[in-house]
Amino acid sequence: MCGITAIVSRDKRNRNNSLHNALKILELRGPDEQGVWEDELISIGHRRLSVMGVTNGKQPISSQDEQIVVACNGELYDYRKLRREFAGEYPFKTDSDSEVLIPLYIKYGIEGMMKYLIGEFAFVIYDKRIDTLYAARDRFGIKPLCWYHDQYQTVIASKAKAIMACGVKAEWDNISLMQSLSMHYQPTDRTMFANIRQVEPGHILVCKKGTPPKTIKYWDINYPKDTLYTPLTSAEERKYIDEFHGLLYESVKTRLISDVPVCCHLSGGLDSSTIAGMMSKIRSNEPTHCFSIVFPDTDTEYDEDRLATETVEHIGGVMHRIKISQSQIVDNLADAVYHSEGLAVNGHLSCKYLLNQEIRKEGFKVALTGEGADECLAGYPHLRKDIIANLSNAEREEWTKRLYQTNLAIIGTEIAVGNTLDCSALEHKLGFIPSFLQAKASIGHRMYLFLSDDMLKECSSHDFFNELLARYEIDNLLKRRHTVNQSLYFWIKLTLCNYILGTLGDGCEMASSIEGRLPFLDHRLFEYAAKLPMQMKIKAYTNEKYILKEAAKPYITNRVYNRQKHPFQSPPITRFFSKEDFSRMRDELTSLEFSNIGIFDTNKVAKLIDSIPSMSVLDQTIFEPVVMLMLTIKHMNNRFLQ
Secondary structure: OEEEEEEEOOOHHHHHHHHHHHHHHOHHHOEOEEEEEEOOOEEEEEEEOOOOOOOOOOOOEEOOOOOEEEEEEEEEOOHHHHHHHOOOOOOOOOOOHHHHHHHHHHHHHHHHHHHHOOEEEEEEEEEOOOOEEEEEEOOOOOOOOEEEEOOOOEEEEOOHHHHHOOOOOOOEOHHHHHHHHHHOOOOOOEOOEOOOEEOOOOEEEEEEOOOOOEEEEOOOOOOOOOOOOOOOOHHHHHHHHHHHHHHHHHHHHHOOOOOOOEEEEOOOOHHHHHHHHHHHHHOOOOOOEEEEEEOOOOOOOOOOHHHHHHHHHHHOOEEEEEEOOHHHHHHOHHHHHHHHOOOOOOOHHHHHHHHHHHHHHOOOOEEEOOOOHHHHHOOOOHHHHHHOOOOOHHHHHHHHHHHHHOOHHHEOOOEOOOOOOOOHHHHHHHOOOOHHHHHHHHHHHHHHOOEOHHHHHHHHOOOHHHHHHHHOOHHHHHOOOOHHHHHHHHHHHHHHHHHHHHHHHHHHHHOOOOEEEOHHHOHHHHHHHHOOOHHHOEEOOOEEOHHHHHHHHHHOOHHHHHOOOOOOOOOOOOOOOOHHHHHHHHHHHOOHHHHOOOOEOHHHHHHHHHHHHHOOHHHHHHOHHHHHHHHHHHHHHHHHHO
């Protein structure tokens, strides 16, 4: 994994200074090596984390005639096959997987080449012949890529802070901020900072001399038109299971290709346990190192140590426990916000930050993770609420009751509790309200209770749900699709990209120079899963990720196989807190510094904080997203906007 920067400007002196500053900021993304390529109008810089082609993979890489230049962040897993295909056409200069981008571009052009790319990536290509700079991002947005443009310069970089290092002032992006407060999502084309945008997942940014940058979409999720369960025979089910197993096994095997040691994240859940089990099978001659977060001072609903330990014993792996206290979550939150550049609704952000620190201390650079499985296979509990949306009132009431009883840890965050912001636009357009969006609207409703008058007025002037619906091709991509797939589409666009993959994923991983690899987000596997009959994903309204459970049987314990989905959750800081942590939290959220941000009414915030110790367990849990958003906004303001 790496960090990249490209600057287009006629002011070479300032351009060189900016590039130096940006690459310094990106050092943790690539601590092993630095490279620069430049000519009269453009400078391209690269910070390298050596994972593939360790001794001969320096970037940027140019073609023989210096007319095409590339710098890439990520992995292109099919590069060996592509190198063989181009062996007689293109003289390779390095061992880097990234160099295949040059002959692909020369032969197929920027749009045509994208279908040949398998992996997690963000890259820039400069074509000197037509004086055009391209910036492209992988299909799901696993790897970040930001950009800025004004009349003097265009800057592209892996992180927003690198663009700030080029002299761009950090200011809140009011749209991103308001949508984070109202619905806890950040648009995929924006950062939290004004005028610093993102290349959207599955898109290409085109920067051509004399014209403003434009974007081209090269990929999107396309679910089948399917609203009903299709009866399947046991033979048909077995065929689906075997095909899925083959694709997942190959995806894991592919992501174990590395010139440095590889480990994995492990919770007590199905997804990471499956990855660990397959790793152990594929690399049977060496133990699989598993890194697991444990919470020894909290309830068993949050601490999954026993389950993870059983999995490690089952596969003959090596267990690395990272014990995390509530104080550590609070202590490390500011640094986690800085590196991730994102806001959070729970302590998961600090936990991922600490997890990757420990992985690096143990000498690993690459870690496989289970993220993406729930998006691939409709694994989230809240999707069960979407699947029963069309049942009779009595049936829906009964299944909803069961859902709430078995998912207490996510009530209020993924499943709505109490009043919500107005969701009628969703129901009017889609025919139902996706349950997670209703949950986000319930967080927004609680958040509005503590906004300053000015911010409340500004937020209330927007119809965020209508604005959301206007962004996407509802009639083309969602009409006549299963309610679960409609909900998943929005979740992937709103939560997966910026929060799960960006804030919790790449941001926390690269803070410790760790490359995360996600087998479940291989686009070939994902496209196969998207077309599966719904009962292969959710069976009988309760059995989530049915096909994965069956495919994973040889690799997981019986307890993991029989366990119902339980999303990883850090213990709420509003529930498990010491007097010292509570006092510190109160001081931070009632300080003059916090008040001066102008977003919240600090008197109302103080009353909220003071009421937390006497709240019920449920209320302490459902108010955690409100408190965490406040804290992470404060930390982001302090680290970037002061």
